[in-house]
Amino acid sequence: MENKSVSKQVVIYVTLAIMLVCALFPLYWMLNTSFKSQGEIYNMTPSFWPKKLTWDGYRKLFEKDFLLNVRNSFVVSLIVSLFSIVISMLAAYAISKLKFRGRNAISKSILYAYLMPRSVLFIPLYMLVSAIGLSNSIWGLMLIYPTITIPYATWMLISYFKTIPDEIEEAAMIDGCSRGRTLWSIILPLAAPGMAATFIFSFTLCWSEYLYALVVVTKGTEKTITLGLSDMIVGDVFAWGPLMGGSIIASIPVIIMYLFTSKYMVSGMTVGGVK
Amino acid sequence: MRLDNKLAYLLMSPVLIYLLAVMLLPFGWALYLSFTDKTVGMSAHFIGLGNYLDLLKDATFWKAVKNTIVFTVVAVILKSVFGMIMALVLNEKIIFRNVFRVLLFLPWTIPTIVSVFTWQWIYSDVGGVLNFLLLKTHAIGRPLGWLAEPNLAMLSVIIVNVWRGIPFMGIAILAGLQSVSKEMYEAAMLDGAGAVKRFFYMTLPSVKEVTILAAVMTTIWTLNDFEIIWLLTRGGPNNGTQVLSTLSYTLGFLNMSLGKAIAIAILTMPPLIILINYVTKRSLSSRD
Numbered sequence: 283m284e285n286k287s288v289s290k291q292v293v294i295y296v297t298l299a300i301m302l303v304c305a306l307f308p309l310y311w312m313l314n315t316s317f318k319s320q321g322e323i324y325n326m327t328p329s330f331w332p333k334k335l336t337w338d339g340y341r342k343l344f345e346k347d348f349l350l351n352v353r354n355s356f357v358v359s360l361i362v363s364l365f366s367i368v369i370s371m372l373a374a375y376a377i378s379k380l381k382f383r384g385r386n387a388i389s390k391s392i393l394y395a396y397l398m399p400r401s402v403l404f405i406p407l408y409m410l411v412s413a414i415g416l417s418n419s420i421w422g423l424m425l426i427y428p429t430i431t432i433p434y435a436t437w438m439l440i441s442y443f444k445t446i447p448d449e450i451e452e453a454a455m456i457d458g459c460s461r462g463r464t465l466w467s468i469i470l471p472l473a474a475p476g477m478a479a480t481f482i483f484s485f486t487l488c489w490s491e492y493l494y495a496l497v498v499v500t501k502g503t504e505k506t507i508t509l510g511l512s513d514m515i516v517g518d519v520f521a522w523g524p525l526m527g528g529s530i531i532a533s534i535p536v537i538i539m540y541l542f543t544s545k546y547m548v549s550g551m552t553v554g555g556v557k
Numbered sequence: 558m559r560l561d562n563k564l565a566y567l568l569m570s571p572v573l574i575y576l577l578a579v580m581l582l583p584f585g586w587a588l589y590l591s592f593t594d595k596t597v598g599m600s601a602h603f604i605g606l607g608n609y610l611d612l613l614k615d616a617t618f619w620k621a622v623k624n625t626i627v628f629t630v631v632a633v634i635l636k637s638v639f640g641m642i643m644a645l646v647l648n649e650k651i652i653f654r655n656v657f658r659v660l661l662f663l664p665w666t667i668p669t670i671v672s673v674f675t676w677q678w679i680y681s682d683v684g685g686v687l688n689f690l691l692l693k694t695h696a697i698g699r700p701l702g703w704l705a706e707p708n709l710a711m712l713s714v715i716i717v718n719v720w721r722g723i724p725f726m727g728i729a730i731l732a733g734l735q736s737v738s739k740e741m742y743e744a745a746m747l748d749g750a751g752a753v754k755r756f757f758y759m760t761l762p763s764v765k766e767v768t769i770l771a772a773v774m775t776t777i778w779t780l781n782d783f784e785i786i787w788l789l790t791r792g793g794p795n796n797g798t799q800v801l802s803t804l805s806y807t808l809g810f811l812n813m814s815l816g817k818a819i820a821i822a823i824l825t826m827p828p829l830i831i832l833i834n835y836v837t838k839r840s841l842s843s844r845d
Contacts, residue, residue: 290752294646294651295651298657302661305660305661305663305720308672308720309663309667309675311675312675312678327689328686380565380568381561385565397836398580398829398833400781401781401782401801402781402825402829403583403822405805405819409587425579490668490669492669493783511671526678529675532667537667544662
């Protein structure tokens, strides 16, 4: 028995180690490359630690429009997420707490919208944005990104609101609180952690988006961070230093946000299906 | 509870109006355009099923269908298997479990485009670390063109998709595992059931639902993966990694034939609807 549990431990930790190496090596390689000089990057024998740390990769980024790209992404993600969370919260409240005709059909269509992939919608959305003259600007992105964030946020918030017992609300209403009042001063504070996680998730969805940005925006100054990164490849020439530096910068905000919300991950990712 | 129709519709109206205006109507318009010869900048003429018939006669389209199926099936199987392993390991009592959990989820959190570039650099034939490591350990005899040879290119794009997708499967299955009762296991161990038996007769059945649900959702996303393939290979070499999403983009935005590009998106709808229906049915029933 003793031996068996030791060998079991060995198997577990060895598997864990292999998984960690597979998951983290590419990320380490990105970080490692971002601090290397151009000469060291193209050395035929890759070095596993930069021989001399340089900021060249990062410096080159800021000679271009990269800061502008970061700003555009930030503005778009922030505005879209705020807008989405506010209107999704109202819909989610209605769906989870009120009885009305067509409730099932509506929650089903929201889940449908959540699962509908971008590759099916990118042409209709491109045409919509061009038809109303918003192509080539971050306004066009602000119009269409909620198609990603609203169904997602609504679906998430329905799950959170359902975890709040109806009795709390009923008690408040017996005490004379109106619907609006209970939503504002009872439900929202209780759902705050879930709202924060949903907001952060929406933000990272917009921040990482590429396909819609690719078809909607072609003007340099309106490009988002993902487009800014892909623009660094000119033909077959890859400037790996700046590209990896830019990748690190693009990853940092989402990693930080993720660290704050990792405990909400389970319910978040599996859209309430797993409980 | 009494019906709150009015209030409910009022609260939902912003979301419903938005989704109607920005998803449903454009989609309906696109459906109409798939029956026209619409090109970028030109007006559309009705051509009936022309686009669809052209596609069905087009060898590249069928190649893309085949590639989409291969890409999706292989990637989803690999993600499910590795996700299961990850969940089983993280479900054990290990030191720093939460730290490892966070670290293992990192590939899923970073933007897709970032992971694609990182892998592109790893695959690179000039200075790429993958060839270097494999040559050094004598696993391969000559440097391989990871993105340049059709079969290898398919493997390479699958690897990136799998690398990114394992954490989703892992976390979903882990959630399922954590709801399995410990008593049941202890009873089974007392009865002398070995680890393998316990896995197949107890663990697997209890996480079956979750695993299938997560796998179906993963299938929807994998089926429509655009970024990884587009950025790594542009569907090449020689259409070796051309999938429906990249073909649709190529036809619509490089060849300017929007009508045909939309027709591809429409053709992917039936399987998609079946999959989405499955998820909605499961999710809605487990919720109420």
